[in-house]
Amino acid sequence: MRILLVEDHAALACEVMSRIERAGYGVDRVGTKEDAVIALEDHAYSLALLDRRLPDGDGISLIASLRKKQPAIRILMLTALDAIDDKIDGLEAGADDYLTKPFNLDEMIARIRAHLRSRRGQPTPPIELGALSLDLDERTVSISGRPAVFSRSELILLETLLRRANCVVSREALNGQLYGNSLETQDHALTSQVSRLRVRLTQSKAGVEIHSARSLGYIIREVSEEEA
Amino acid sequence: MTKAPSLAWRVTFLLAAAQLPAFVLAWIVTFVLGLANVGGFDASFDEMASVRVTALVNTSLVRGDDGLGKIVPTRELQAEMQRVPGLLFAVFDPVRMQPLAGSSTKLVSKLASLAEVRANHLHFTMGDDPWPGSSGHLMFFETPIGLMQVALYGQKFRPEDMLFSIWNDLAWVSTYLIVGMLTTVVLAWFVVRRGLTPLRAVAGEVARIDMNSLRQRLPTSGVPIEIAPLVEGMNEALMRLDAGVERQRRFTANAAHELRTPLAIMRARLENAKASTLKSELLGEASQLRSIVEQMLVAARLTEGQTTLDQRIDLEQSVRQIVSNFLPLAMDCKRFIDFDSSAASAIIRGNQRAIECVVTNLIDNALRAEPKNGTILVRIDDQGVIAVVDHGEGVAPAIREMVFESFWRKSETTSGTGLGLAIAKEIMDAHGGRIWVEDTPGGGATFKIALTLSQE
Numbered sequence: 029m030r031i032l033l034v035e036d037h038a039a040l041a042c043e044v045m046s047r048i049e050r051a052g053y054g055v056d057r058v059g060t061k062e063d064a065v066i067a068l069e070d071h072a073y074s075l076a077l078l079d080r081r082l083p084d085g086d087g088i089s090l091i092a093s094l095r096k097k098q099p100a101i102r103i104l105m106l107t108a109l110d111a112i113d114d115k116i117d118g119l120e121a122g123a124d125d126y127l128t129k130p131f132n133l134d135e136m137i138a139r140i141r142a143h144l145r146s147r148r149g150q151p152t153p154p155i156e157l158g159a160l161s162l163d164l165d166e167r168t169v170s171i172s173g174r175p176a177v178f179s180r181s182e183l184i185l186l187e188t189l190l191r192r193a194n195c196v197v198s199r200e201a202l203n204g205q206l207y208g209n210s211l212e213t214q215d216h217a218l219t220s221q222v223s224r225l226r227v228r229l230t231q232s233k234a235g236v237e238i239h240s241a242r243s244l245g246y247i248i249r250e251v252s253e254e255e256a
Numbered sequence: 257m258t259k260a261p262s263l264a265w266r267v268t269f270l271l272a273a274a275q276l277p278a279f280v281l282a283w284i285v286t287f288v289l290g291l292a293n294v295g296g297f298d299a300s301f302d303e304m305a306s307v308r309v310t311a312l313v314n315t316s317l318v319r320g321d322d323g324l325g326k327i328v329p330t331r332e333l334q335a336e337m338q339r340v341p342g343l344l345f346a347v348f349d350p351v352r353m354q355p356l357a358g359s360s361t362k363l364v365s366k367l368a369s370l371a372e373v374r375a376n377h378l379h380f381t382m383g384d385d386p387w388p389g390s391s392g393h394l395m396f397f398e399t400p401i402g403l404m405q406v407a408l409y410g411q412k413f414r415p416e417d418m419l420f421s422i423w424n425d426l427a428w429v430s431t432y433l434i435v436g437m438l439t440t441v442v443l444a445w446f447v448v449r450r451g452l453t454p455l456r457a458v459a460g461e462v463a464r465i466d467m468n469s470l471r472q473r474l475p476t477s478g479v480p481i482e483i484a485p486l487v488e489g490m491n492e493a494l495m496r497l498d499a500g501v502e503r504q505r506r507f508t509a510n511a512a513h514e515l516r517t518p519l520a521i522m523r524a525r526l527e528n529a530k531a532s533t534l535k536s537e538l539l540g541e542a543s544q545l546r547s548i549v550e551q552m553l554v555a556a557r558l559t560e561g562q563t564t565l566d567q568r569i570d571l572e573q574s575v576r577q578i579v580s581n582f583l584p585l586a587m588d589c590k591r592f593i594d595f596d597s598s599a600a601s602a603i604i605r606g607n608q609r610a611i612e613c614v615v616t617n618l619i620d621n622a623l624r625a626e627p628k629n630g631t632i633l634v635r636i637d638d639q640g641v642i643a644v645v646d647h648g649e650g651v652a653p654a655i656r657e658m659v660f661e662s663f664w665r666k667s668e669t670t671s672g673t674g675l676g677l678a679i680a681k682e683i684m685d686a687h688g689g690r691i692w693v694e695d696t697p698g699g700g701a702t703f704k705i706a707l708t709l710s711q712e
Binding site for chain 2: 037039040043044046047050108129130132133134135194195196198239241242243244245247249250252
């Protein structure tokens with residue numbers, strides 16, 4: 029799975045690329061719309077991160093040609109929202125999602141993961157956090173390289189949390205993944221599921237911890253050295 | 257500023273006082289015209305002497321043992337008679353219609369019949385004297401022995417007669433003069449006050465001008481042309497100020513805008529760095545820098561009127577999102593954020609970015625104030641009041657107002673920590689909302705903002 033980053037600020041692009049690479053995705057970076065069009069001729073991309081302010085124009089105008097050349101591509105706009113242009117919504121122009129600059133890199137990875145669901149023939153990079161590694165294609169978990177067995181619901185919880193590692197996952201999202209959106213809220217059940225998962229992760233020394241944030245949801249993070 | 261005395265008072269006083277010299281001047285002009293016999297005026301130097309000499313005659317009147325009045329010239333009258341050999345005087349008793357003893361026989365023979373008709377006031381000449389003339393004089397006077405008709409002829413001018421004469425004439429017209437003065441006082445006071453009314457209106461407008469209303473101009477309608485240059489000058493000054501402030505704001509906005517990219521790079525680099533205390537701390541600082549820069553940008557845009565204040569904002573959702581975004585950073589810094597919402601829905605109208613900036617700033621501040629391993633609380637109630645509660649040192653009551661001191665008025669001596677709060681207040685003011693700080697029970701500060709919920 030390759031990602032195209034269209035961003036003219038070299039230093040910022042460099043940091044974004046290094047974070048994307050750490051998450052296991054290949055990434056090419058171009059600095060102009062013109063170069064972006066050339067890159068599209070040469071490679072197939074699963075997702076494009078598109079800056080709006082480019083030296084040769086607004087990134088929004090690239091959306092149409094991106095879609096034309098590679099219809100399956102997912103487009104994530106990077107908008108340095110200003111109070112002036114915050115009415116112009118990248119979504120209206122056909123983007124799949126947008127991130128407001130300056131964005132959190134963990135949030136960016138979470139969004140990328142959300143848009144790059146597994147597709148045939150294209151391996152999804154595993155999510156790694158602490159000693160934990162989750163293979164999204166095989167739905168298997170390993171801890172410090174050794175396979176670990178989790179129940180189906182534990183796996184769903186873990187995947188949902190890990191996809192947004194270091195970011196808050198709302199209770200609604202977790203409920204939705206576990207029980208489907210149609211059911212009544214299962215708050216109590218969710219709480220006990222999470223505590224069971226928490227215990228298992230601690231026991232198996234996964235090096236991650238699930239924190240609960242009252243009325244916001246949960247957040248999975250690496251156990252910091254001080255705490256460990 | 258030393259104030260000059262009231263203009264109305266000065267004008268009124270001067271106009272009233274001017275009546276006196278005007279009278280003297282008019283008197284002199286009349287006299288000169290009279291000397292020249294122009295336009296019916298008639299005067300002579302010798303006639304002026306009549307006031308003084310009549311007074312000499314009057315003081316010489318005494319009542320004899322027989323009860324009849326008679327003229328017994330005083331020493332002064334005798335001196336005058338010696339100085340002026342041709343001086344004639346006669347006094348008639350209007351009751352008895354007879355001349356008093358000591359009267360000039362020549363005058364008596366000429367005027368006796370006029371005394372009988374009790375002529376009120378008469379100017380005359382005799383013999384070869386030029387005519388028409390006014391040297392001779394017959395008139396009623398209140399004398400020491402009662403009302404008498406006193407006649408005078410041939411008196412001669414002495415320089416002091418000028419004063420006696422002018423004083424006498426002044427007494428004659430004093431009623432006109434006093435009434436004229438009073439009328440002037442009343443009219444001048446009224447006209448000046450009236451004329452200055454538009455100036456007071458302008459002053460009222462000027463008093464309302466501040467950094468955010470420099471675009472307005474002072475009203476020039478109804479302003480007297482004497483004052484118009486001042487008002488126009490002020491309007492031109494306002495225009496220049498407005499342009500200057502506009503440049504300043506554009507600079508702020510541009511500077512803030514330029515700062516975003518290096519800040520974004522710095523943050524991204526930090527996020528990619530290996531976990532460490534330094535990294536967490538720097539991330540915290542970067543977050544604070546970022547929120548100030550964003551606030552400056554938003555505040556500049558708002559004051560420029562470049563942005564809408566009419567977006568529909570779901571406060572509950574916005575605040576929830578902000579807290580969610582902040583939580584990882586807070587945890588990196590060994591703090592935690594609790595979110596508590598009792599608002600089913602809190603919809604307001606405003607500028608989403610601006611409101612988010614304010615909340616972000618408050619959370620930033622709270623995280624810095626909160627002791628390590630502490631938990632700040634962000635709460636939104638069903639009235640749309642957002643509270644950000646920390647357990648730090650709190651804000652001393654004495655400086656509670658100062659921390660929100662206006663962004664544009666802030667002096668350089670006030671501590672820099674308040675800049676975010678000052679901008680927050682600007683933004684809240686623009687939204688017709690409030691921002692204030694309270695004590696957290698048990699210690700710490702609770703910052704609150706209140707916005708008017710829209711009725712949907």
